[in-house]
Amino acid sequence: MLVLLLLERVLLGGKVLNVGGGMVNNEIKDLDPNSPFTLFLILVLLLLAQNHNLEEIIDRTRSFVLETKRSIEGIRSGLHAMNTSMETFQANVFDMHKK
Structure with a gap:
């Protein structure tokens, strides 16, 4: 569920909560939709959502x-x-x- 929520926020170009070690921090970071890191993150999140x-x-x-x-x-x-x-x-x- 968390993966789908993160994926939705990344795809919509919104702000994403910084997730580290299974805990959600209160820090909010902007993700550049054209950044290679963001595109890689989208790929990883899509793969995680499809393959458990x-x-x-x-x-x-x-x-x-x-x-x-x-x-x-x-x-x-x-x-x-x-x-x-x-x-x-x-x-x-x-x-x-x-x-």
Whole structure:
């Protein structure tokens, strides 16, 4: 029901209540009807209104994206540590050649 109400307000270009984490805040925001974000929101709301399992699919996709992000951050920190070790090794080798 909330999805249909939000969709109606978005399509009519009215003001929409800011919905976050299942709770409705008292903040009112204007949505630009020509904004790509608004068009994406309309698409998501239409899909949610038609497919009740879509929330579960979106939740699983979100979990996958977050785990991928964490994995990439781990790889990035590992590469950074390896680079630091190589720079230290290079500096030590350079010092040995100097002596």
